[in-house]
Amino acid sequence: MSEKTCCFFGHRTIDETEELKEQLCEIIEKLIVEERVDTFMFGSKSRFNDLCYELVTKIKEKYPHIKRVYVRAEYPFISDDYKEYLLKNYEYTYYPEKLLGATKSVYVKRNYEMIDNSHFCIVYYEERNLPTTRKSGTKVALEYALKHNKTIYRFPL
Numbered sequence: 791m792s793e794k795t796c797c798f799f800g801h802r803t804i805d806e807t808e809e810l811k812e813q814l815c816e817i818i819e820k821l822i823v824e825e826r827v828d829t830f831m832f833g834s835k836s837r838f839n840d841l842c843y844e845l846v847t848k849i850k851e852k853y854p855h856i857k858r859v860y861v862r863a864e865y866p867f868i869s870d871d872y873k874e875y876l877l878k879n880y881e882y883t884y885y886p887e888k889l890l891g892a893t894k895s896v897y898v899k900r901n902y903e904m905i906d907n908s909h910f911c912i913v914y915y916e917e918r919n920l921p922t923t924r925k926s927g928t929k930v931a932l933e934y935a936l937k938h939n940k941t942i943y944r945f946p947l
Contacts, residue, residue, distance in 0.1 A: 793857075796821055797831040797904035799931050800838030800914025800945070810946060814845050814912070817943050821910055822853050829857045831904045832880070834864075835897065836928075838914040847879075857881040863900035866890055901931040911935045912943045 796818075804810070821827040830846050833839055843858065850856050860876055860883040862868075867885075868876075876883045886903040889896055905911060913935070915928050935942055 793829045794825060794827045795829040795831055795908040796827045796910040796912060797908040798839055798842040798912050799833060799901050799904070799928060800836055801916065801928050802836045804836075804838045804841070804914050805946065806837065806841060811841070811845065813945065813947060814842060815849065817912060818842075818846060818849055822849070822856060825910070827910060828855060829859060831859045831861055831908060833861055833897070833900055833904060842912065859883065861886065861900055861904050863889065863896045897927055898930055901927065902934055905931065905935045905938060905940060908940065910941045910943065912945070914945045916946065
């Protein structure tokens, strides 16, 4: 069976409600059952990402075949001990080679990597949550995913 993938990205802070968790679980399970998604890609540095990881991990109890992949934006080379630590929580981890040498844009490029390698994107994006001192990484990633015709599930609904 070929892998079908879904990635997650969103704001660092979110309005975390039971309704949001229920809606996310419904979409994640629908992707597993109806779309045969078996791989979920995660980045870091956002509460939305952490929440989705928690939900996918819980859903994995029902669907043990699904895989969680941590796409690192830091530490291109890791020790065996750190890799072992990460693999207690994920089935796989990697650092995209194209991120080598990236500076401030490393998280944007990491998000592009996840989007490029995903069929579906689950996104938490609110206009009112945009930073005023810099570009929103979530907005940049969402625009990229739209431009590349990805199937997007955007929250909050």
